[in-house]
Amino acid sequence: MNRVLFRDWQSVRDEVLRRIHARDWKPGELIPNEADLAIEFGCARTTMNRALRSVAETGLLDRRRKAGTRVAVQPVAKATLDIAVMRLEVEDRGQNYSYQLISRSLVVPPDEISQVMKSHTDEKLLHVHALHLADDKPYALEDRWLNLRVVPDARTQSFQTVSANEWLLRNTPYTHGEIEFSATAATPTTASLLACSDQSALFTIDRLTWDKQNDVTKVQLLFAPGHKLQPRL
Amino acid sequence: MNRVLFRDWQSVRDEVLRRIHARDWKPGELIPNEADLAIEFGCARTTMNRALRSVAETGLLDRRRKAGTRVAVQPVAKATLDIAVMRLEVEDRGQNYSYQLISRSLVVPPDEISQVMKSHTDEKLLHVHALHLADDKPYALEDRWLNLRVVPDARTQSFQTVSANEWLLRNTPYTHGEIEFSATAATPTTASLLACSDQSALFTIDRLTWDKQNDVTKVQLLFAPGHKLQPRL
DNA sequence: AATGTTTTTATGTGCATACATAATAAATTG
DNA sequence: CAATTTATTATGTATGCACATAAAAACATT
Structure with a gap:
């Protein structure tokens, strides 16, 4: 069991990303719910939520109420580009x-x-x-x-x-x-x-x-x- | 004085966007700080923060600690595009x-x-x-x-x-x-x-x-x- | 079996509070 | 007066708690 605690939402997000990229959590797979993950990561659910939400925004996670959170099967890459003057x-x-x-x-x-x-x-x-x-x-x-x-x-x-x-x-x-x-x-x-x-x-x-x-x-x-x-x- | 209260962060964000687009808040202008706006909008600072943060993510607001929040002079349009399979x-x-x-x-x-x-x-x-x-x-x-x-x-x-x-x-x-x-x-x-x-x-x-x-x-x-x-x- | 209803549950969000941090402004010093 | 230190302040964020909401799952009804 991992005893390292994650202080801020960015480090939580990074660990989530690591698990996805390392295929600890495989495409299509359902990941534990926020509350459980928060306990595992040693942070508040709010913090866990922020981290998961930010990953979901990149398209790597699909989140639905009641259904839970799963790793995207076809990670639709969300590219952002700055169109300046x-x-x-x-x-x-x-x-x-x-x-x-x-x-x-x-x-x-x-x-x-x-x-x-x-x-x-x-x-x-x-x-x-x-x-x-x-x-x-x-x-x-x-x-x-x-x-x-x-x-x-x-x-x-x-x-x-x-x-x-x-x-x-x-x-x-x-x-x-x-x-x-x-x-x-x-x-x-x-x-x-x-x-x-x-x-x-x-x-x-x-x-x-x-x-x-x-x-x-x-x-x-x-x-x-x-x-x-x-x-x- | 506006007596309408804004319940959720999305409606707060929409009102913020309206003010920017309507030039109530002009490009380059410093807008009131989160705490004051929260009072005006009748919501918690957390909610105000979420709304302003989401607008800042689109490039329409520039936020800096201590310096405050100002309307972007050159709104760098942040276009997002989905690159799917x-x-x-x-x-x-x-x-x-x-x-x-x-x-x-x-x-x-x-x-x-x-x-x-x-x-x-x-x-x-x-x-x-x-x-x-x-x-x-x-x-x-x-x-x-x-x-x-x-x-x-x-x-x-x-x-x-x-x-x-x-x-x-x-x-x-x-x-x-x-x-x-x-x-x-x-x-x-x-x-x-x-x-x-x-x-x-x-x-x-x-x-x-x-x-x-x-x-x-x-x-x-x-x-x-x-x-x-x-x-x- | 098909349909409608209720329960359950994971995410979504609001709030009050506390503290962290960056950056400016003010005060101090050589 | 320039250089440095200190105070101030607006944003950034962690937390615990409460409740909203969507949707799946369980249950009941025809």
Whole structure:
């Protein structure tokens, strides 16, 4: 019998993780209940609960009332990734960030955009096209649509020095958003802007940001070839 | 003064989120301390703490001892994404999953692989190449290296019907891993296997799985064109 | 056997309290 | 005045206890 006592929930969690990884507790297996484990670990049930809950959040444990706690059979890896402002992302890589506005225009968007953004027919949206650079080399191309009905202040913003990316985060309320990752082939236009060859495979992020019912902005980010995104596990 | 009391930590959290989104509490602003908020919300500090902690986990609040809690200036969006077994991923999309082994061979890996996997010179690794299909159409191409020193049981596995992906998860202990997303252009070989045109932009996932010091497996997944990955925010 | 009802039980959570810890602010010292 | 020490304070967390809740299991009823 293990006589080592575990003081804090982190060390309890670590021991739980060890047992799972070492297959002391095998996939699919039911583990003892909180109360019993708390006694074994020499801590309060509250502490045990916190530890087990945190492991369950990573997907390694499945917990259900009355049914108990069991080791996940197919551990759905829960990867978390931080999506920061472009500038911080570049600076975190130790590179020098710069920004370049390509175009800014008030236009009636193509159908696929107006549908997603629920803009009225013939309603103009602000279209901002810009380039983010790392150490003066193209890093990502930003293609953004802004709904001026929702963000009227954007009308007076030139976006020459501050990217729409950054300005929005600081000035616009929003309630929720959607993100999507994919791979896109470079078109002749995007290729020349990103200084890569036509048809290059580009890592792509599409974002849609909402404030209540209203779509604030829709943006597509095309990253220069070779870009990698590394989530924490 | 708000006389509504909040019973559980979720409703407290929701009200906190509302205040942030409504800019009652503006980015960069210091919010009242836990004890005061607990009184205002009519709950225990423990409950307030749980609520604030859960919001902080999403990146919307920055908390520091003594310094207090403030609304994040650059809300680093913390996206979480579930990386399940390929089969479940396909089935969750309501499609029919199937699997096809392309090749399985014991070979000395190219340098870049043996370096990452820290295999000895001339040491053979198990190389498994397979195709995952959704509704009988190519879904993803799996290119995997297995370290038989670490997973000796893999030697007797044919991987004809059960994918290495699934077999490993069920049978192999591991301590940690790395994931990386990127975009890759299809080569003639991969293009023909994925039934797409040469140079197509393919969404790519690279994974490295470790058990203590030992690399268990290294895998590259090339997804058929059009594949999108959608994290939860 | 099929259906509905009650009991049981493991997790989920709230609360009051106590103390730990990090980091700032204030006080002290050379 | 800069450097160092000390006090203060907001968050972080352990604990015991109580009760809520979901869901399985046992039981009862048709």
